[in-house]
Amino acid sequence: MVLTGAEIVIRCLQEEKVEYVFGYPGGAVLYLYDALFQQEEVRHVLVRHEQAAVHAADGYARSTQKVGVALVTSGPGATNAVTGIATAYCDSIPLVIISGQVPTAAIGQDAFQEVDTVGITRPCVKHNFLVRDVRDIASTIKKAFYLAKTGRPGPVLVDIPKDITIAKCDFEYPKEISMRSYNPVVRGHQGQIKKAVQLLLEAKRPMIYTGGGVVLADAAEQLTRLTRLLGYPVTNTLMGLGGYPASDRQFLGMPGMHGTYEANMSMHYCDVLLAVGARFDDRVIGNPAHFAEEPRKIIHVDIDPSSISKRVKVDVPIVGDVKEVLDEMIRQLEAGAARPNADHLATWWxxxxxxxxxxxxxxxxxxxxxxxxxxxxxxxxxxGGNAIVTSDVGQHQMWAAQYYHFEQPRRWLNSGGLGTMGVGLPYAMGAQLAHPDTHVACITGEASIQMNIQELSTCKQFRLPIKICNLNNRYLGMVRQWQQIFHGARYSESYMDSLPDFAKLAASYGHVGIRVDRPCDVEDALREAFVKHKNELVFLDFQVDQTENVYPMVQGGKGLTEMILSAEDL
Amino acid sequence: MRHVISLLIENESGALSRVSGLFSARGYNIESLTVAPTEDASMSRMTIVTSGSDEIIEQITKQLNKLVEVVKVVDISEAAHIERELMLIKVRATGKDREEVKRTADIFRARIIDVTDASYVVELTGNQAKLDAFVGAIDPALILETVRSGVCGVGRGDRVLKL
Structure with a gap:
C-alpha cells in the first residue's frame, strides 16, 4: 500500500498500539497532524508547552510500563522538548519522540525554525535518528520503539524533515528488528549468580538495596519473594519506591541524603550488600570514599554494565535483566538446602x-x-495509600517520598536523576490518562507548580480529575534549607514573592480551588477533593510552615553515617 | 596510563560525533582519534588513543559499548599490538640543508614525495616515538608545516577485531 511519509508515521504508531500521543503542532509537522486527524486509533493530547508533552508521555510510561510518545515541531518545538527528554534519559524511561524538521533541502541553511535537533539531543537520548528517505520511516520507528524499551530503557528521538512526510512509498511495518551493534544482555551469568547466592547465604549482616531498575524491569514481585525468602532487610531508593511494600517489617525506608537512619546505617555497616537496579548515586551513598571505609562485599545486578563499578568497586558483578536474575537467584535458593544463619540474622535485626x-x-x-x-x-x-503520586522537585518531593508509603511499583512518579521542577502536573496528566479510575495526586510546591502551570488548561480540555496538593511555603524550600544550613541564613533569591491566588487561578481555568490555612482543615479539604469533587481537578493550596526542613539529612560530601536527624543536630 | 582502543562502528553520519561527544561529556582524554571505513563499507574502524586510570579505561570501554552504533570495542594495548602513524612534514630545503634533510630522511627510512627548489615534503610512517624523533632531528627553523594522521593500531597474531 502506497502511503505518504506522514501516513506511514501514524500507521507505525498504530502498529505499536500507541494509545496517546502528547504533542503540539507546528509548521514542520503539519502533514503528520493532518494524518493524525484522519484516524481515530491514536489519540492526541494537546499540551500547552512542548516540555509538558514529553513529561506527560514520560508520566504515562512510568505508570504503565509502556513506551510514551511525544510529537513536536522543529526548532523551538524540539528545544522545548529537551528538558523533558533529558529528564526521561536520567531515569531510563522508554520514550519515542518524533520531531519535525525543516525540508531536507533547507537543512543547514539556517531556515526558519531550523535547529540541529539530532545534535542538540544527542547527549540526552539513548539514540536518535534523522530520517532522510521516506522508505526508512517504518524501519526507523520500529527501531526507535525497540531501542526505547529493551536493555536499559531510554528516550529515542526520530527527526523527520517535512518533505519526507509528503513523499510516498509502499508501507510495510517490519515484524522484527535485529541490529548487529545492539544486543543487550538479558540472562545473567550463571556462575556469577551462584557466587552471589553463596555470598548472600554466608552474610552475617546482609542488606538489600534496590533502585529504579526493579520498577523498570517489572521485578517487584521477584524482589519481594527473594527478600522474604532470605529474611533480610531491604531499602528502596527514591526511584525504587514501591519495589518492595513499604508496610512490611523488612522494609527500612529510603536510603540516602534524606533517607532513614536505619536504612543508611544498615547500608554502611552491612557485610554483604546486594544492589539491584541501583547505581550508587551521590544522593544515595554520599561520599564514596567514606562509604568505602567500611569493608563489605558488594553484589551488583544491573542491565547496564557501565553502571557497575562506576562509583564503587563491586565484588560480584551480574549484568542482566533484573527480573531474570532475581528469578534465577530464587530458583537456586529454593533448589538448595542452605539457609541464612538464624543467629547472625537475629543479632543483625x-x-x-x-x-x-x-x-x-x-x-x-x-x-x-x-x-x-x-x-x-x-x-x-x-x-488509602492507593493513589498514584507524582511530585516536583524539592522539599515536598522528599516529604512525599518519606510519608506516602508505597505498596506497589509505578505509583510514585518523580524526576530522580535530573531533578526537574515542573514535572509533577504533566506526569499526573500522563498517569491519569493511563489510569482513568485511579486517584492521581500531584504533590508540589508553589515554585515547581508554576514551571508548568499552563497545563491546567490541558487538564480542563481532557477532563483530568487530578488532585494537586500544593505545599505552599512561599519559598524555594530546599534552596532555603541549604541557605539556612550552609550559607549563613542568607536567603538569596529563594523567597517567592507576588504569588497568585492559586485557588482563584485554578477556578479561572474551570477547576476547583481550595485554600487551606489551618491544620484542622487539612483532612476535610482532602476528603472534599477526593470525594465531593471526585471527577474534577482540585487545586489544594496548603499554607504550610515556612521554616520546616527535611530531615534526616546527609550533607553533600559527607558519609551516610554522618546524619543530621533534626534541627537540634545543627 | 596510555591505552589504544579500537572499535568497529556503523558507518553512519553522526557516528563520529557520538564518540567524540561521549569523550567530551564525560571528561575523558583523547590524544588522537582516527577513523575510516573498513573492507565492509557499512562499517568504520576507529582507533582512539587515550589515557586514564584502570577505572576510567574500564568506564570508557563500557560507555563506548553502550553507544547503539558501536559494534565492537577492544583495548588493543592490553596485549601485543602494532601501532603506526603517518606524518607528512614540509621542510625548507635550500643550500646545504637540502642534503642534510635528505640524509636524515634516509636514516629514518622516510620518503621525499614532493620537491620544489626551496622545499621537500617528507613522508614518514612509524610509531609515535619514531615520528617524534624525526621531528626532533630536524632543525626547527626548517619545518614549514607538519601533519600527522593519528595512531592506527592492530593486535598481533590471532587477535582480530572483526564482526
Missing amino acids: KQIEEWRGRNCMAYKNSDEIIKPQFVVQKLWEVT
Whole structure:
C-alpha cells in the first residue's frame, strides 16, 4: 500500500498500539497532524508547552510500563522538548519522540525554525535518528520503539524533515528488528549468580538495596519473594519506591541524603550488600570514599554494565535483566538446602531495630500551622495509600517520598536523576490518562507548580480529575534549607514573592480551588477533593510552615553515617 | 596510563560525533582519534588513543559499548599490538640543508614525495616515538608545516577485531 511519509508515521504508531500521543503542532509537522486527524486509533493530547508533552508521555510510561510518545515541531518545538527528554534519559524511561524538521533541502541553511535537533539531543537520548528517505520511516520507528524499551530503557528521538512526510512509498511495518551493534544482555551469568547466592547465604549482616531498575524491569514481585525468602532487610531508593511494600517489617525506608537512619546505617555497616537496579548515586551513598571505609562485599545486578563499578568497586558483578536474575537467584535458593544463619540474622535485626527505634521520621506537629509532613500523611490516609503520586522537585518531593508509603511499583512518579521542577502536573496528566479510575495526586510546591502551570488548561480540555496538593511555603524550600544550613541564613533569591491566588487561578481555568490555612482543615479539604469533587481537578493550596526542613539529612560530601536527624543536630 | 582502543562502528553520519561527544561529556582524554571505513563499507574502524586510570579505561570501554552504533570495542594495548602513524612534514630545503634533510630522511627510512627548489615534503610512517624523533632531528627553523594522521593500531597474531 502506497502511503505518504506522514501516513506511514501514524500507521507505525498504530502498529505499536500507541494509545496517546502528547504533542503540539507546528509548521514542520503539519502533514503528520493532518494524518493524525484522519484516524481515530491514536489519540492526541494537546499540551500547552512542548516540555509538558514529553513529561506527560514520560508520566504515562512510568505508570504503565509502556513506551510514551511525544510529537513536536522543529526548532523551538524540539528545544522545548529537551528538558523533558533529558529528564526521561536520567531515569531510563522508554520514550519515542518524533520531531519535525525543516525540508531536507533547507537543512543547514539556517531556515526558519531550523535547529540541529539530532545534535542538540544527542547527549540526552539513548539514540536518535534523522530520517532522510521516506522508505526508512517504518524501519526507523520500529527501531526507535525497540531501542526505547529493551536493555536499559531510554528516550529515542526520530527527526523527520517535512518533505519526507509528503513523499510516498509502499508501507510495510517490519515484524522484527535485529541490529548487529545492539544486543543487550538479558540472562545473567550463571556462575556469577551462584557466587552471589553463596555470598548472600554466608552474610552475617546482609542488606538489600534496590533502585529504579526493579520498577523498570517489572521485578517487584521477584524482589519481594527473594527478600522474604532470605529474611533480610531491604531499602528502596527514591526511584525504587514501591519495589518492595513499604508496610512490611523488612522494609527500612529510603536510603540516602534524606533517607532513614536505619536504612543508611544498615547500608554502611552491612557485610554483604546486594544492589539491584541501583547505581550508587551521590544522593544515595554520599561520599564514596567514606562509604568505602567500611569493608563489605558488594553484589551488583544491573542491565547496564557501565553502571557497575562506576562509583564503587563491586565484588560480584551480574549484568542482566533484573527480573531474570532475581528469578534465577530464587530458583537456586529454593533448589538448595542452605539457609541464612538464624543467629547472625537475629543479632543483625536486633541492631537494626535499635536504629529504627530512633524514630527518625518523627516530626513535631502543630495545631497552629500546617506541617507539610502532616499533609502528606493525611493524603496517604485519605487515599488509602492507593493513589498514584507524582511530585516536583524539592522539599515536598522528599516529604512525599518519606510519608506516602508505597505498596506497589509505578505509583510514585518523580524526576530522580535530573531533578526537574515542573514535572509533577504533566506526569499526573500522563498517569491519569493511563489510569482513568485511579486517584492521581500531584504533590508540589508553589515554585515547581508554576514551571508548568499552563497545563491546567490541558487538564480542563481532557477532563483530568487530578488532585494537586500544593505545599505552599512561599519559598524555594530546599534552596532555603541549604541557605539556612550552609550559607549563613542568607536567603538569596529563594523567597517567592507576588504569588497568585492559586485557588482563584485554578477556578479561572474551570477547576476547583481550595485554600487551606489551618491544620484542622487539612483532612476535610482532602476528603472534599477526593470525594465531593471526585471527577474534577482540585487545586489544594496548603499554607504550610515556612521554616520546616527535611530531615534526616546527609550533607553533600559527607558519609551516610554522618546524619543530621533534626534541627537540634545543627 | 596510555591505552589504544579500537572499535568497529556503523558507518553512519553522526557516528563520529557520538564518540567524540561521549569523550567530551564525560571528561575523558583523547590524544588522537582516527577513523575510516573498513573492507565492509557499512562499517568504520576507529582507533582512539587515550589515557586514564584502570577505572576510567574500564568506564570508557563500557560507555563506548553502550553507544547503539558501536559494534565492537577492544583495548588493543592490553596485549601485543602494532601501532603506526603517518606524518607528512614540509621542510625548507635550500643550500646545504637540502642534503642534510635528505640524509636524515634516509636514516629514518622516510620518503621525499614532493620537491620544489626551496622545499621537500617528507613522508614518514612509524610509531609515535619514531615520528617524534624525526621531528626532533630536524632543525626547527626548517619545518614549514607538519601533519600527522593519528595512531592506527592492530593486535598481533590471532587477535582480530572483526564482526
